[in-house]
Amino acid sequence: MTRDIRKYLRPGIPPIPFCPGCGDRILLELILTAIDELGLNINDILFVSGIGCAAWIPSPHYNADTLHTIHGRALAFATGAKMFNPKLQVLVISGDGDLASSGGNHLIHAARRNIDLAVICANNMIYGQSGGQVASTTPIGISTATTVEGNIERPFDLCKLVEAAGATYVARYSVTQPSLLVSSIKKALQIEGFAFVEVISPCPAEFGRRNRLDTPEDTLKFFEDKCIMKGDAEGLSPEELKDKIITGEFSSGKS
């Protein structure tokens, strides 16, 4: 990052606690980059997060109003704040376990209401903070603390889920695609209605370590290789797309 995003960080907070190579640590900067490029005043934004590693991105690090809530309910807290004071710009930042498993019901209902919230879901496909358990987003075959012989359950396609529920803007990018991701976050912040950005956020410490991805670089590379742009995926057979993660915009923001 060439921009100085330190001015957006809360002074006096101890060093950022993410593990080496954590996708959330990268995302922390990319969100601030998007805010900076849009010229927004960070103090005009309310950041809402749930419980988990990704919830630490805004709270305590961003120097703005932050609401660090209970597990799974970030979107419901955000709904109350936004509905009572529509002048607040509300950005929800949380993980896949928080937004899609514990809080899955709130996710589909917030999308159904198409309430004017921007949501960034840092998807590391595992429960990172609590010790590497299988998630509703873990790919088939992946080893976790609770699927030692590999996961046998199908993962959610979060973008399909949220799009089907009625969101205005739906996109997926990986932290390994930083400039596309920043543009997408910028769109999400500008669009009226429910805007959902799923961010592939590699977790070397729990996901990588349990799947023979020995270094943070290996984990990042693993996801970088899996990601395929939506346009490039067109025309490929389901077999060819089996292990791929399709990135791009799935709902373009026209409400």
Next chain:
Amino acid sequence: MMINYYLSGNEACTEGAIRAGCRYFGGYPIGPSSGIMHRIAVRFKEVGGVFMQMEDELASIASVIGASWAGAKAMTATSGPGFSLMQEAIGYAAMTETPIVIVDVQRAGPSTGQAGRVASGDIMQARWGSHGDYQIIALSPWSAQEMYDQTINAFNLAEKYRVPVIVLSDGAVGHLRERVDVREKVELFDRLKKAGAAPFGTEEDDGVPPMPSFGEGEKLLVTGSTHDDYGVRKIYDSRVQEKLTSRLHNKIMNNREEIIEYEDYYLEDAEIVVVCYGFTGRSSLFAVEKMRKEGKKVGMLRLKTLWPFADRIVRDIGSKARKIFVPEMNKGQIAGEVMKHVSCDIIPYNQTNGEIIPPNVIIKELERLL
């Protein structure tokens, strides 16, 4: 000036909330509380409130806490299973010192139980339902009038002490329809604001810090994790954990004489005192007055505040009366609390059949004890 209306307890609760300045309501359908939400849905159109029917009770109370931090006086209402679902968020509201009002129109449990029938089985759940040590305030209305008055009081207490306040109504009080007097002037309390002050710590005696809202430029850090005076998470610091949990406890317990309200009848020479609350208070008062007319030395204490518990007056009674009779629509939740504070004879009467305790039952029991 006073105007009177003919309202159900649930309707009176809604009117009290609106009178207190409640302008956000998040709810989910469940009987016997739904009447509150129905009237909110209509009346908020008139007064300009924000009503959200959420996807479940977890979301309802979460949205209420979010709205409170956005500056609203905010409320939810529920019953039985819905109150169970709200417990985690009640702990969060206590920890983050968020003023909210929760109306629990109790019904016969456990579990789905008898949804359309009455009980007061949630007294201990209101006190201890969320994990960890914390304090809340719980009120117990006995009439449609008190559904109005106590809901206003609930908002005042929530704003004054920055604490979740629970109105522990029940199916009988909620569905009861009777006269409600509405005064022109009502005393209201709004949360204190002080720009730049620590929002989660204070050196003031009352232990209640000022509370800013989102969007006021205070760069608020609101978290359910253990935090210092400015909301910065301190998840390994023993001193901060002790200081915060103690202040959350003390700001209610040290002010309990101001918070607690009760009504007493014929205590001066009573040999047997009925300690009661909620709908059972009506049957008890009928019984006590009838027996007084017959010259029998019975008295009554009606708890309007259940939590914090009215320990001083109960101890007083225990030092003078021969026996204390505690009729309840549960298995002795307040009787147990009375036993903590007095050593005279305590006789619980526990009825959990989904019906109110009628006056003749109370008379019969008291006659036996005289």
